[in-house]
Amino acid sequence: MLEDPRLQMEERNIQHAIIGDVMTRLPEILQSLTKSRLSSLASVNQISGRSKMKKEELADALSAYLTDPEQLQSIVLVTDADEWALLETLIKEPSIQENALPFGQYSYFMERGLVFSFFNEGKLYVLMPEEIKSAASQIDLSELKQEHGSKQEAYEYIAAAAHLYGVIKLDKLVHILNSQHNEAMTEEELAKYAGEMIERGQDILLQDGILFNGLVANGADESKLAELTEDLDSKAFYVPEKEELLRYADQSYFEMTPQLAELQAFVLNNMCKDKELVEYLIDDVQLACTNKSSMQDLINEFENRKISFKTPVHAQRVISLLAEVYNNTRMWTNGGHTLVEMNAMEEGKDPKKGLVRLVEDNENVIAKVGRNEPCPCGSGLKYKKCHGK
Template sequence: MDQNLKDYIKATTNLYGVIHKAKFLEIYNSQNKEQISVEDFSSHEYILYNCFASIQGDHLVRVSIIQETLRPTLKIQKGKPHFVPDREELLKYTDKDYFEDTGEFKELQRFLKSFFLIRKKAVEFSKQIRRFCWSFVTFHSQMGYYWAQHRFNIKNRAKAQEFLFLLTNLRYNTRAWEHNGHTLNELQNVVSKREIERLLSYGLEENYFPVINRPGR
């Protein structure tokens, strides 16, 4: 399997989480002179593992997506168009930590830097939140676990509301697997208001948002 094909497998599974083989071939063949067929990669599952991907049925799947979340991810993806950047932009997603540098992320990071006494902790927390935004299916469970592990708390109600506003704004403007690489903001004409509300609260448990107080105070 050539390096270019490996790069496309990494990039598409990082951007979409899950992608049908036919859609993968469509994207690859539209951006490369050398055309491929499904047989060119479906018989090389051991190499796919090195791309942090696997084949499950008719789909290429990012290895971090577990079986329990695969079905709901595919269900939400259904009927939504794919965001397909040009070759140069798409291949940036071979880096599993690549994200577009958005104003919404910068605003959240500025807030956290002004809030936490330790700057490094604020930077890492903001980046971790952005990673969680990749999946609406697992967002709240991952946030809750990370929050509990690091004991992040806010007591000031106004600050807590500001944080929730910035967090929601980031979620609207981060490319997500369930939206086939689109942001929720880009799909507002495709996704109903009711579905948007369901997605934002997917997996949300009562009393999820903890009491928050500034570390060191």
């Protein structure tokens, strides 16, 4: 198995490349492909009648489709920022020669036949055929780039909303977007953009005017979905400033609260010196809280990584910190609000009601461990022989 990331990328690139002399003319490239590959390109581009076409007919149909400026425009409009930058380079340059070019940067174009790669004499070349460059020259790329940028921002709002809220009605998202965006957008436009994102493999679901995070919708039972979609019309959503909201378009982003930072510092100083392992722990603890998982599920995140509680005091302290993290994490069921914020919004409500309590409940939390399972304190004894006595 290859360990060097560059070698791994090079190997993947070679697997998808045409081995042999570099070709720059589209008809020549298409004729060199197998009928199976041509059929795949025709299917992705939804060329009608493709199932009955012979190899030569498929090549001709693809050539006509890919050199149509209108079709070309529709293909490139749904690219992301990195793909657009690569497109601009490929239009200007004869080719890109880089053996370790990340495959994900050009795979979308390759799947549709706008770009091809060749591996010749130990070098990888990625290029756009001359005929497609000619078609691109008939498009006002500066105007298209502006339209592309506007669409990209809509994509970011959709991705951010799915990440921050878990579930939200599309009309509510339109209201949020239009309150922070220069140009008004309709619900129909946003639904179209969400559909394009789903086609590109974005882990979201749009159903009956409701946008779901894929982590919520995939595998969730009916009761969980019902909980998340309950009172969506009247639910108050946490709406940060545009800059902060769009940070959530990055699916790895989360708000590093003081409570999470304190938990991370405690674990690093007292339980585990592996910084990367602890970072992954904090990431998963935060996600579990977002999804309103149980306290025992949070403890399991430690056990799954074999991060042991050194003493009963450590166990109690971690559980106390976890409770604070839980109370101050933005939750999908709360429209992105934390439990602390939800309580503050309800006038006359006991400020501690609805929050996860700390020390007084810790014994009960630990008691959820099976009597024959290892004790959370890390002693190595079964729970019944240690803190379960």
